Amino acid sequence: MRWWAVRLVSIAATLAMLFVTSRLVHANVEDYPVRVMVLCGIFVILAVSLNLVNGITGQFSIGHGGFYGVGAYTAAAWSVLWQPQVVKHVPWLDIHSPIGAVASLMVAIVLASVAAAIAGFIVGLPSLRLRGDYLAIVTLGFGEVIRVVLTNMEAVGGARGLSGIPTIVSANDLAIFWVLLFIVMVVIYQKNLVSSVRGLTYLAVREDEIAADAMGVNTTRVKVTAFVVGAAFAGAAGALYAHYNSGINPEEFGMDTSIMITTMVVLGGTGSVSGSAIAAVVLYGLPEVLRFMQDYRLVIFSTLLVVMMLTRPQGIFGHREIGFLWIFRKIRRRAPEGRAG
DSSP: OHHHHHHHHHHHHHHHHHHHHHHHHHHHSOHHHHHHHHHHHHHHHHHHHHHIIIIISOOOOOOHHHHHHHHHHHHHHIIIIIHHHHTTTOGGGOTTSHHHHHHHHHHHHHHHHHHHHHHHHHHHTTTTTOOHHHHHHHHHHHHHHHHHHHHTOGGGTGGGOEEOOOOGGGGGGOHHHHHHHHHHHHHHHHHHHHTSHHHHHHHHHHHOHHHHHHTTOOHHHHHHHHHHHHHHHHHHHHHHHHHHHSEEOGGGGSHHHHHHHHHHHHHHOTTOHHHHHHHHHHHHHHHHHGGGGTTTHHHHHHHHHHHHHHHOTTOSSTTOOOSHHHHHHHHHHHHHHHHHO
């Protein structure tokens, strides 16, 4: 009973902190920087969720943009095509009321996560016999198939995409809240997974799949679970993006997006949750910071990536993590040197 009480209090305190942070940001920051923050946060969710597949499990998927697109279009279809019909029979889903907006958004996120998880299962199951470059090609092909299907599916707008999506993520200026909430969820999930007994099976598959199989690890279940969970979080990110941007089109979920997300994971360090999150913020935010150098910012961006891969191919953090304890240890190590000087 005490364990549950502590957990409930912790969850309530976290939600309150995220709510207050969101309100403070929206009250003191202009709209454009808030938009950049929200989109950076969405890519943090995507990068950390892909890290479960590429970093922790050791598979090499570069089709994460496909799962992102499945989630975005599923959520958009709910809000634009299905929700107006359902609300006639379920009035409490009316998005014009605060409770209805939150409930409708949660339904959209759940549907998007389930649809993306199913897509992850469909991709993960037949790809189990593939590794390395072959798996990368299959997942990249899946992402392109999704884009082509969406482009030619008139039911969801075809090449024009879907517009007029209710911006219920921004209801009561809580876009930052929703994005931070899912960042916390995906980070806590992976942190707890890696530090648990079950997480050791994922790390074993990453280090040596044949040895892990010989030791009794169900490598099939591990890899499929990684694909499904990673895809589910990508689907949730797609739902948040669709309901924040109010319009989507297939080109936003193509090969360029998939490669960008993969680059974030590789640059941050495969297996490092904090590295993926920091790399996502840097890679998405850097072009915006260099917008005043519009003619040269992509050259600078590419050069930084090339230098990074040549000097530190394992990524910024490798398999290491950065957190409050890491910062505290660094400060303690430097303290004696400062006193000595």
